[in-house]
Amino acid sequence: MLLASALSAYALGASAEEGQPVDGGTVIAALNSTTIPTLNTQLTSSVPALFAADVWADGLMTYDRDGKRLPRLATSWETSPDGKTYAFTLREGVKWSDGQPFTAEDVVFTLNSFGKFNTYLTKLMPLIEEASAPDAKTFVLKLKQPLTATLDLFDKEVFPLMPKHIYDGQDVATHPANIAPVGLGPFKFESWQSGQSITFVRNENYWEEGKPHLDSVIFALIPNPQQRLNAIIGGEVNWFRPEVAQVRASQDAAESGKFKVVQIVNNAPETSVVDLNLTREPFKNVKVRQALFHAIDRERIVQDVYMGLGATAKNAIPTQFKNLHDTSVNYDTLYAYDPEKAGKLLDEAGYPLKDGKRFTIELTVIAKAPYDAVAQVVQSQWSAIGIDVKLSTLDQQIWTNKVYTERNFDASVISLTGRTNPVLGVDRSFVCNEGSVPYANPTGYCNPEFDKVALDASAAPLAEQKEHYRKYAEIIARDLNQLQLTNSQVYEAVTTNLQNLDAQFNFSFNTHPNWAEAWLPADQQ
Amino acid sequence: MLRFILQRALYALPLIFVIIVVMFTLLHLIPGDPVQSLVGDYPVPPAYRAVIEEKYRLNDPFVVQVGNYVVAVLHGDFGFSYQNQRPVLDLILERAPRTILLASVGFAFAIPLGMAIGVVAGTTRNPGTDKFWTTSALIAYAIPTFWLGQLLVMLFALRFGWFPTQGIGPLISRAHGFDWLLEKARYLALPVLAFAIHEGMRFARIMRASVIDTLSQGYIVTARAKGLSRGQIIRNHILRNSSLPLVTIAGYSFGSALGGAVLLETVFTWPGLGLLMVDSIRLRDNLTVIGVVIFSALAVIVMNLIVDILYALLDPRIRTAG
Numbered sequence: 001m002l003l004a005s006a007l008s009a010y011a012l013g014a015s016a017e018e019g020q021p022v023d024g025g026t027v028i029a030a031l032n033s034t035t036i037p038t039l040n041t042q043l044t045s046s047v048p049a050l051f052a053a054d055v056w057a058d059g060l061m062t063y064d065r066d067g068k069r070l071p072r073l074a075t076s077w078e079t080s081p082d083g084k085t086y087a088f089t090l091r092e093g094v095k096w097s098d099g100q101p102f103t104a105e106d107v108v109f110t111l112n113s114f115g116k117f118n119t120y121l122t123k124l125m126p127l128i129e130e131a132s133a134p135d136a137k138t139f140v141l142k143l144k145q146p147l148t149a150t151l152d153l154f155d156k157e158v159f160p161l162m163p164k165h166i167y168d169g170q171d172v173a174t175h176p177a178n179i180a181p182v183g184l185g186p187f188k189f190e191s192w193q194s195g196q197s198i199t200f201v202r203n204e205n206y207w208e209e210g211k212p213h214l215d216s217v218i219f220a221l222i223p224n225p226q227q228r229l230n231a232i233i234g235g236e237v238n239w240f241r242p243e244v245a246q247v248r249a250s251q252d253a254a255e256s257g258k259f260k261v262v263q264i265v266n267n268a269p270e271t272s273v274v275d276l277n278l279t280r281e282p283f284k285n286v287k288v289r290q291a292l293f294h295a296i297d298r299e300r301i302v303q304d305v306y307m308g309l310g311a312t313a314k315n316a317i318p319t320q321f322k323n324l325h326d327t328s329v330n331y332d333t334l335y336a337y338d339p340e341k342a343g344k345l346l347d348e349a350g351y352p353l354k355d356g357k358r359f360t361i362e363l364t365v366i367a368k369a370p371y372d373a374v375a376q377v378v379q380s381q382w383s384a385i386g387i388d389v390k391l392s393t394l395d396q397q398i399w400t401n402k403v404y405t406e407r408n409f410d411a412s413v414i415s416l417t418g419r420t421n422p423v424l425g426v427d428r429s430f431v432c433n434e435g436s437v438p439y440a441n442p443t444g445y446c447n448p449e450f451d452k453v454a455l456d457a458s459a460a461p462l463a464e465q466k467e468h469y470r471k472y473a474e475i476i477a478r479d480l481n482q483l484q485l486t487n488s489q490v491y492e493a494v495t496t497n498l499q500n501l502d503a504q505f506n507f508s509f510n511t512h513p514n515w516a517e518a519w520l521p522a523d524q525q
Numbered sequence: 526m527l528r529f530i531l532q533r534a535l536y537a538l539p540l541i542f543v544i545i546v547v548m549f550t551l552l553h554l555i556p557g558d559p560v561q562s563l564v565g566d567y568p569v570p571p572a573y574r575a576v577i578e579e580k581y582r583l584n585d586p587f588v589v590q591v592g593n594y595v596v597a598v599l600h601g602d603f604g605f606s607y608q609n610q611r612p613v614l615d616l617i618l619e620r621a622p623r624t625i626l627l628a629s630v631g632f633a634f635a636i637p638l639g640m641a642i643g644v645v646a647g648t649t650r651n652p653g654t655d656k657f658w659t660t661s662a663l664i665a666y667a668i669p670t671f672w673l674g675q676l677l678v679m680l681f682a683l684r685f686g687w688f689p690t691q692g693i694g695p696l697i698s699r700a701h702g703f704d705w706l707l708e709k710a711r712y713l714a715l716p717v718l719a720f721a722i723h724e725g726m727r728f729a730r731i732m733r734a735s736v737i738d739t740l741s742q743g744y745i746v747t748a749r750a751k752g753l754s755r756g757q758i759i760r761n762h763i764l765r766n767s768s769l770p771l772v773t774i775a776g777y778s779f780g781s782a783l784g785g786a787v788l789l790e791t792v793f794t795w796p797g798l799g800l801l802m803v804d805s806i807r808l809r810d811n812l813t814v815i816g817v818v819i820f821s822a823l824a825v826i827v828m829n830l831i832v833d834i835l836y837a838l839l840d841p842r843i844r845t846a847g
Contacts, residue, residue, distance in 0.1 A: 026697055028696055028697070033804070034794075034796050034800050034801075034804055035608050035609060035801075035804040035805070035808060035810075037562075037563050037607065037608040037609070037610065037808070038563065038610075043563070043564070043573065044563060044564055044565055045564060045565035045566065045567040046563075046564075046565035047565070049565075116570060116572035116573070117570055117572055117573040117576070118570065119564055119567040119568055119569065119570055119573075120567070121570075122568065122570055171576070171580070173573060173576040173577060173580070174576070174577070174580050174610075176610075178610075179610050194609070194611075194616070194619055194620075194796070195620065195796025195800060195801065196692070196693065196694075196696075196796050197696050218696050218697070220692070220696055221794075221796070222691065222692075222794050223791065223794065223800070223803075223804070224691075224791055224792065224794065226675065227678075227690065227691045227792070227793075227794050230678055230682065230683060230690035230691065231690050231691060231692075233683055233690070234682055234683060234686070234689060234690040236689055236690060236691070236692070395807075396807070397555075397556060397557035397558065397561070397562065397807075397809055398555065398556045398557070400556075400558065400561060401556030401557065401558070402556070405556070405558075416566075417566075425567075428568065437568040437569070438558070438561055438566075438568060438569065439566050439567055439568050440568045
């Protein structure tokens, strides 16, 4: 609350001082990898590609700070009463960065050509009956059955639009344009210095009048987190997103006044979790799972690992989904930290203490902050109630193979992002997954009752969804195939010479700057 | 001499074949999924997996993959990097000069530094001086380069602001000519310093041992008896004779440095072969990994050859025997 009011106070002060935007100048933003296989975010969910897409790509809609939908290239949209037909009216006179006109054909093409490759659309694609463009400025989507999340799937981050005239008739998945894109964003691709930087310059064809203000945005490719912080302290970059463990250090360094650390108020959920392998003893027993949850002091993880920059997770639906999260299911009371109770539950489950030990399990995690630190806290707390926990900290690819492909694990720690709707990032943790798809429910939990609730929830009209998601959260709180530990906050570090920060961060869910709004004072370009 | 070089080149061929087979086998054994690393931490849509696996022939039987690769390498084709969307050879030819620059300038400082400390510690009559240099060199050598690098950045880049914190050059530059060179040099300074301190201390220890060994030789006693000054003895007799072991060690370590100083390149965001290697392993870009390993092996072979030639130049006995 204090932080929120401090932020709004800053915003007011800033708009009074800033005055009129001026054009010109270059901003350098740090991305966290030297190798970026594709810039096309229809094909990847990798973080550096998503940040780069902010400058060159655009979509039908986005969200404002309160989570309300904002028109981008669709000026309006209508849903039929049966929830099966969506009609989007497109903005007129818009051109691609190469000067070709943008029409509804491009939207249809993007959906038909890229939809099957887009990880977020796996739920939508089988439900599509037809996507069509009755005229140049109308895009119509007909579904076989309603999916309430449909509009969320046309958010610009999840569904960036792709030019038909570039890709048509070619292999779109490996097309050269995926690393030298043509888009609708405020900047256009200029050049790529391998391993070093990617340069985007002003898109003269950009649809928003008078924007962007900057001449160019350069992405510096800096894989080491400490070096990203060093680079902003040294004045070599203007923007980077600190990792959770770095936020405090960044805030301290920001006292120099060269940059500030801004909290993204309504960020996409980022939930740290423990997946439990329900096909194995002792996790088959729900009492054991409850005991394991009671044995974790989640507030301690928030304080020690996330340095207080987060909160304990309340239930399966992250609190960011304000309209869907029901406060009646609350882990803080349901599964309050209580090692004694945990011990009792384990006794009842048939795992009494024998020579100071109940059973042995392996806890596996990626060797990367903050996951490894979360796992260490969990390990010590489970050990305290007599569970012998062997920690195996692995390379990400080996961990993925072990947990998801081979399902050869007992318990596993990871942090998952939720995007804009439970359909995108939450369902995957609980819905039955009989294959070996990575980053989707590896626990062997297959509950037809739950799957139906999840499906109904996703198809219910907006006003009724919350009730469905309450049931959703209740079932997970009862079955506990996964323990949701914490929900962390997101921060970005920006140099103080960058103006119009308020408008720049005026959005929800995607934690990405709106570079079209940013500008630099004439004397600092 | 030419025959000697050709012979070495012929030795390299079976070595490279072995490297290819061993690397393919190792990479095949490590769990990993290149398609997953393309998509990130969300499920891979089946259609996307099918297209990528078909395009890059990821599902070919192991033997077919190795066979195709060996044939391609014989034709000078080192494969295509799907994580960088370009031929592996292009990628290596672009990254290698950066690593070579860092290693060469680093050695240009490390060798005189190591020789100076080694000679001072080895020839001093004061045991205190010897102890001081030997201990300092040992401590400096024991500091991990990534930590040393961070310390240098904190001190010289963040506190004093003399040098940039990372990178191989400014992303926006209006400099030309000499200014441009100076600008480049500023980016090179800290990584080179970290490199030179680490390698230099190693050389210092070898040089010291070698100098002490040389001092006990009969010709030094003779030189002393002839009444040569200390400086003359060091310059004319000790330096040259003590350098042979240093040349060997420096040659080997230069060869392996050309494969990329992984930690140093990471700490200073120096996108040479080391960073390329780290990224390629992380993203399971196997052909790039193998390409870099082959390059490193070739670098070591070439450096060994150069060491042998330098030996002959430094030591007339080897020259006449050859």
